[in-house]
Amino acid sequence: MEEENASPGQPLNNNNDDDEQDDLGVPTGNDDAAYLSWNEEVEFELYYLLGGDEDNVNSNEANDDEGNRSDAESGRQSKRTKRFNVEQLAVLEAKFKACPHPDTDERRELGMRIGLEERQLKDCGDENKDMFQENATLWAENKKLRRQLLQPSCIRCRGSIALPTQATPEKTRLLVQNSRLKDEILCAKAYLNKHIVCGADQPPPSAQATLVSHAERAMKEFVMLATASEPMWLSTDSGGGDGEALNHEAYIVKTFPGLLGLCPRGFVEEATRDMEMIKGTAMDLVTMFTDVRYWSEMFPGIVASVSSSNVISTGSLCLRDGLIQLMNVDLWVQSPCLLTRRIKFLRFSKMMASGKWAVVDVSVDGIHGAEQTGCRLLPSGCLLQDVEGSGYCKVTWIVHAEYDEATVPPLFRPLLQSGQALGASRWLRSLLRQCEYMAVLRSSHVESSSSSSDISTLGRRGILELGHRMTASFYAAVSGPIVVPSSNTVHEWRDSTGTGAERIEASVRMATWNCADIVPGLEPAVTVVSATTTVWLPDTPPQRVFEYLSDLQRRAEWDAHVNGGAVEGLGSVATSTYSYGNAVSVLRPTTTSADKDGRSSNSMLILQETSIDASCSLVVYSFVEESLMRGIMDGGDSSAVFLLPSGFAILPDGRGKAHHNAANKTSGTPNPSNSSSNSGGSLLTVAYQAFAREAFDAAGQRICRAIKMIKAAVGASDIIPA
Structure with missing residues (x-):
């Protein structure tokens, strides 16, 4: 991962406490340290x-x-x-x-x-x-x-001379x-x-003028889309009943032949729009979006990496008005079955009026020899409008993309086409959740639950930072491509358990890697086995799966590490003041037994983060030595703790409404192939990581057992491997 994403557990702002900060925890426009390197004078x-x-x-x-x-x-x-x-x-x-x-x-x-x-x-x-x-x-x-x-002549006759002079x-x-x-x-x-050209990878000045013109045309189209109503945009039930989908026919009539030309053969369109109120000002958000380090940290579940960000036009350096950046970005979805989506695009920031901004992204595929990628962005981005006197900003988000459908497995195509994977609602929900998380992390007083008497005030902040780093590592294990030295291995493990209707089949991606490759200097340098898989639970809402996995009283049903006993909470810190279930917790198994190394199971505590919204739900956990965790709970440093996270990512399947109350489960036997069902299903990704004392078979069987218990507990009619 690139340098911008190298420290996911670190605060977004490393300035002194005296520096001004906004509601999002990023430096304000008056902080000289917040400016990019292109602001330096030469x-x-x-x-x-x-x-x-x-x-x-x-x-x-x-x-x-x-x-x-x-x-x-x-x-x-x-x-x-x-x-x-x-x-x-x-x-x-x-x-x-x-x-x-x-x-x-x-x-x-x-x-x-x-x-x-x-x-x-x-x-x-x-x-x-x-x-x-x-x-x-x-x-x-x-x-x-x-x-x-070159045409010499005779002085006398003024005639041409054939001989050279x-x-x-x-x-x-x-x-x-x-x-x-x-x-x-x-x-x-x-x-x-x-x-004058910012960076060795920049296009020549003649190409820059073309890119600036391209960005300005994209801005005009985006503003038209952001302010249009029906018939350009049609309401949709996808994503819990909110959001809108683009009317393709109306769009073609308005924009033909289009900024990027006709859709390439084999590509499909994904176009969604959504709106949300975000605490902060429009200028706060523009500052965050134009600094790639802050931007990538605010969307850890979507932005895998930003490989470059070159400045095409500086605009007004103080306000970022007119700033145009050329960016290479990889986007991911929480499943080992999906490839990262690589996009090269321009980001154009423009102040439309006082307190009103537009940040527009548009692909540069085919411009001045730019290579054609598997995905391209038509004018997309967000329109930001301050709501005077409220401290909030109205954010209208648009994602308009075309991508090669052949790169997406059939099971995931409804998820991508509905926009629930990388559409407008996904970006907005992620932004809202991360803003709340950062607001809690940077507040002078971190709220805690009534059961958090064992955690000090400084300890609560340390627990939050550790949970943030653990979840970022989980994203990389589940979604990132496996890039390992030749001494390590990547395999596919297949197995099945049970018979008849109880039969569970799974195809698990197995990888081994050395801890020293990830954490240099870690002693002893041990090998880790990482097992991940995704299955489809038709007609089983994601919320039902999340509630089961986050129930401490039933954890022993799927977690073999707790030895069949209950789990008690030593304390938790809520990461949202609005959504129930978003928290970082410290748990302790109540049973006592010894593992093969002779260590007692109650010498290990469990750090767990749970989060839920309409676009994605997470239950991520990692075992930590009790002495280390106790020190962090008392306010000690958490940066030296090595985490090996396991857990679950629960996505809607794109075939119906994302949220569905458990009490509203339909009767009868559902048909898994019926994509028109009113109750949406779940795409469940399971990840298990451990030191390689276990063989591949043991890790794979542990995952199959967890999936089998989840299927029975949530009443899923079937389990279909991805």
């Missing part, structure tokens, strides 16, 4: 950018040139050098290109914007114009002389001057590419 000589004579010719050539130049030419070269920073040069270049002769008011306004006097701007524009005119005159004169010299001193001087002019242009271009 000074350079404008004169040398255009090419100084003394840098490109030797002294003899310079003397010859001086003998042939007029006094006016010498006077122009003696002008005083002016110094500009990168932002000033960019603004000046854009302004004089659009308007070569700005009037007094325009110069005064431009000077106030970039910190220069009107006289400096006038001198700069006049000097720039003079230099270009002089350069054009020299080129024209040189071209005329070259044409005459010997080079004259004047021709030699012109050739030298021509070579120097070419060198000056090459030097200027090289300097521009080095100091």
